[in-house]
Every structure is written in structure tokens, then in C-alpha cells.
Amino acid sequence: MTNKRKPAGDRVLVLGAGYGGLMAALHAADAADVTLIDPAAHFTERVREHEVAAGRQDISHPLSSFLRKKRVTHVAARVTDIDPVHKEVVTDDHRRHPFDLLVYALGSRTQTVGDGSHEDGRLFTSETARYLRKRLDDGPGTLTVVGGGATGVEMATELAEAERAWKISMVTAGEVGPALSQKGRTHVRSMFRDLDINLEEGRPAAPEDLDADVIVWTASLRANAEVARSAGLALTVDGRIEVDAMLRSVSHPDIYVVGDAAAARTEAAGELRMACATALPLGSRAGRNIVAELRGQRPKPLSFRYYAQVMSLGRRNGLVQFVGADDKPKDMIVTGRKAALVKEQVVRSTVRSLRLAAR
Template sequence: MSNGHHIVVLGAGYTGMFTAIRLAHRTRRTGVKITLVNPSGRFVERLRMHQIAAGQELAVHRIPALLDGTGVTFVQGAATAIDPETRRITVDDTTTLGYDTLVYALGSRTDTGNVPGADAHALTLNSPEIAGRFAARAAELAAAGGTVTVCGGGLTGIEAATELAEAHPGLNVTLISSEQPGAMMGDKARAYLRRSLDRLGVTVVSGVRVARVLADAVELTDGRTVRSDACLWTAGVKVSPLAADSKIATDDRGLILTDATLRSVSHPEIHAVGDAASVRMTWGRLHGSCQSGLPTAQYTADAIARLVRGKTVKPFRFGYFHQPVSLGRRDAVIQFTRADFTPVRLRLTGRAAVMYKEMFSGSPLMTYRYSKRMNMTTFVSKRATASLEPAV
């Protein structure tokens, strides 16, 4: 690849931002041009949206400020079309960007389209604005002794329910889950989780699915009705249809099918990272999470840097090692795992778990800051190397 090579990164979430900043550092002497495209000028920490929903105010980080000093050009706008044949992207249906290499990092969103009424009567954690609307409603209900339902017993639902219950003692919080909360954990970690839910007064309705969301209630598939003055929906995710609409090879969920180096199997000039990529390891498929997303970003930045220099790259390798769950601001549980996400005996709870989670699963902003000047490796990315040789 010659100087003047143009790399476009679509999406400035956790993975897109890390890819752009690390790539800028790794290619700083090559003449490569990097453009980052995102609909909003605000960097959103998706993993902290449940804190906003509980009424906490988080610092606002602007994307241009995070990119300062990197040489990356920021374009604020939504990518509405990709033409892989001409290698051009349409932004906001008005302007076009050409690319030589494309990093697709559009991530995922909570899906409210599969259950009747969820799109009309439930709010999500998809943006700070929506989470803020839920926070205002939750504060009103807490003063009146109202009830909120959190639908979805995955890690996001658990963190949201416990955060709400801790922040608003007068609020009745019900967590509705098709499985036992913490079903992916070992017995002892799951028991600790359940005790924490009980301590915070969270009512758990498990082993049943939501049939319909109403304005003032949630109907369950077993015929029961749960009162719900406000519903927070955390069950299920969907990705942007942009890749599939652009005739890029995707799986049945719309994730880009990738080869062993995280490049599109149909268009190898396109690299996919994070929730937007369908990635398989020898032990199984990656699921969407920051724990696996940041390693795909680190690997892709390093891989592209090597390809720019005409070098080869090694296949992507990754294995999970923990399941971290916040239980309010003062409690947490960490279940350590095998590479395939199944639990092992080791776990952390209480204050030690809070400190561990903040250290290893907290905000990536410090990583971004240092990555402008050095080849910063995230703790979860040690196995995600494009090569054993450092880029110059």
C-alpha cells in the first residue's frame, strides 16, 4: 500500500474509537489518512448507561477532544450507504467519502421490535438522552412508591436493576428474566448475586418471557401480569442493517462474516470489529461485549498497520477470562471463566470485586489517552496480537 492510503472508521463507540486512535499511532510515519465517522459528536460509554438511568451525572466527552493530537479527521454524520465496489460511503445522504480500507465498527443496539408494545411503552439504554428520560421518570416514581420493571436478566439488566434499587430506596424494582439472573455463572457467584438482589429489595421474576408491554403493566407468557409504571428494556440486541443492505456478506443477524484476520469474507478491504463482526474461535463464537470488542479493535489496528507496510498478519486469537457484574456502586461479583466463557471456581465479591471491575472493566479513556503516544495494550487484549513483531 502506498502513501496517501485512506482508512475510514465507521462508528466511534468503544471499538471504533480505540481502532482509530491506535491506528493513528501505529501508522504515523506512513502518510496514511484516517477518518472517523459518527452520528454524534459525543463519545458514549455504553457500559455506564445504567448509571445515567439511575440518576447519576457522568462526564461528557467530546470526540474531537479525544482525537486531539492524533491527526484523525472526524466527520459527524451517519453512514447511510456503502458501495463496496467503488469503495465509497454516503454520509447523511448528502456527502460521500472514498476509502481504501474500511473499518466497520457500528456496534449494536437494544432491540425492542420482537415483543409487542416494547417499542411504544419501554425505554432503553441506547443513548444518554433516553437513559436520562428514564432517570427522570424513575425519580418521580420513587417519590410516589411506584414500580419499574427491568426486562432482561443478562449482565446489563442486572446492573440496571441493582443500580436503580440502590439509588432509589422508595422505588419497587422488578427484574424479569427468561433464566435465573447470573445463569452463566458458577453456583457460588450466582448465589451471591441473588443475595445482593434480595438485599437491595429487587423482586425477581424468572423462568418466563415477556409477552407484551403495556403502558402500566408487563404481560408474561404464563398469563401473569406485572405492574409496571415504567419499563426498561435490556433484552436482545440488533445491529445496523447497513452492511447487509450494502451487499457485504453477513450472517442471519446482520453481522459481517469475517475470516481469521477479521476481514470481510466478501470484501477483504473491509475489517469488522466489536459487535458488528461475526467472529469464531476454535471454542465457539464471540458474543458482543467490551471484553471481546476492545481486543478486536486492538488487533485490527495492528493488522492494518502491518498491511500498510506490506507485511503479513497472524490470525486473531482470543479467549474470555471473566464475567464482571456491578451490583450498585458499592458491590459487585466477578466470575472468572475459561476461554469459552464457562465458569471456573475462582470468583471475587464485595469491595474487592468493585475495585477489580473498576480497574479492568472501567472506562477505556485512559487507554485512549496513552495510545496516542505508545502501543498501549489493554489487559483483555494480551492474546489479540496481529504479529509478534512490533510495528515501526
């Protein structure tokens, strides 16, 4: 495949208006009229879903507020199919949308496991944070967060701080904060003690094994790659879409892939984890590469390295874990209110960077 080519036309479709898709659409609009397809009329700050569970009112921004100065048209529909041969996308309103270049940015969702016997209204995920909020308002009881990764830690601490009448616990198959340094993990464990969160490490659990009144499942994120799979795009074993250094599908180079759906890698960082911290630069790179292609220029490879992981531990506490270029933790952390402020600024900067691209 040659890196320099000019597509047959300039119809650009972007599927998904999350961090990656919205950023890609805003950049691609510098050289084309872009159609952005997402059923929601709002951009949702997904990284704040645990705050919604704890009572925060709104974490969304009207898409129109980002798009008004750009040549981007929003289509409110759900993508059901991609026909890569005829270069069309089908939506659930039975419309067909032709494209010359496509950006696939459908993100990911939490996947629960178990035998289905838990489907009794006890089980919630980040995606159902609003319903979890309502359930918490119905009165106190016991709540178990399953999964000790960053999402689980943020969820457990946020809820423990906001819901003092609930008895919160966490169950995790490995150690809590597996991506943290020993120092970072020790801090998380001490925060759990302060917030009276009971922590059970080394215990793999299915929902039906747990007798809590409420279970919040944060254990496994899965890319929304079903549409890509049925269109025949090459996927990795863990279900993300394989891309080259320019972020194009290795099997279908007219399709760029960004965000959680992409198995992107760089020499410095290795395979990138699912994060808004990676989705934004991917979106920006894909959008700029589309501009390059439409102008008959050479698209550029993604350049990315890690610096730090930032985590909230409730509203008043946080953790900044410094990492190497490849995301491996260093023995250096910042904690407390200072870290909480850093985390809040980092989260705000994601929307700020989208607003900047929207100008």
C-alpha cells in the same frame, strides 16, 4: 485470498467511534490519515449507561481529546450507505467518502419485542437511560427490568440501590445470570433479596404483558448491521458480519469489522460475545492489520481468550466470575466491595487504554 497484499491507496475510513472504532482509528493512524465518522462529537462509555439511569451525570469524553495527537479527522455524520464497488461511504449529509480500507464499527442496540401496544412512554432501554432518569425523577412507582443477563442485573441492582422509593422487579425467560456459575447466580439472587428486588425466573415476557409503570428492556442486543446488509456483506444468521481470522469481512476483504457488529472467533475463545472487553482488542488488531497492509506486510490473526467476567451490583457490591479461555464459568468468584472496586478499575482501564493508544 492471500494474506499479504497492498491496497491501491491509503485512504482509511472508520465508521463508528465507540470502543472498537476509536481504538482501530487510533492504531491505523500510525500509517495513514484516517477519517472517523460518527454523528457524536463524544466517545460514550456505554458500559456506564445503567449508572446514568441511576443519576450519574456524564459518561462521555470529547473525541478531540483522543484525536489531537493523531492523524485522525472526525466527520460528524451518520453513515447511510456503503458502496463496496466504487469504494465509497455515503453519509446523511449527502457527502460521499472514498476509501481504500474501511473499518465497520457501528456497534449494536437493544431490540425490543412485542405488538407495539407498549409504545406509551413506559418502555426504556440502556440507549434511552437519560430519559429513564427523567422518568424516575417524576415520582415513584413500579419498575420491571426484562432480561436477566449481565446488563439487566447491573441495571436492576443499580436502580434498586439508588431509587429506594421505587418497587423494582426483574422478569427473565431463563435463570438470572445465565453465563455465571451456580455460586455466582446464588450471590446475585442473595443481592436481589438484600436490595428488595423481586425476581421472576423462567418467565418469557412481552412489554404488553407487564403492568409496571416503567419497563426497562435489556433482553436482546442486535448488531447495527443494516448498512452492511444492504451493501451485500455476508452476515451470520443472528445478523453479525462474518469475518476471517484477520477481522476482514469474508465477502469484502477491504472492510475490517470490529466490536459488536463482528462475528469474530478465536480457537481459544470460540465466537466472541458483544462486550467492550472484546471490542477493544478487536479494534486494536484491525488497526494494526491496516498498518501492516499499508506497509506491504502480512496482517496477523486475532489472538484472544477470556479470564473473568466482572459485574457491578450497585455501587458498593460487585461480582468477579473467573472463567476459562472459552468464557465458561469456573467455580471461583470474588464478591462484595472488593469486586466493586475491581469492576470500577476495569471500566476505567478501557478509557485508559484508549488514551494510551492516543499518545
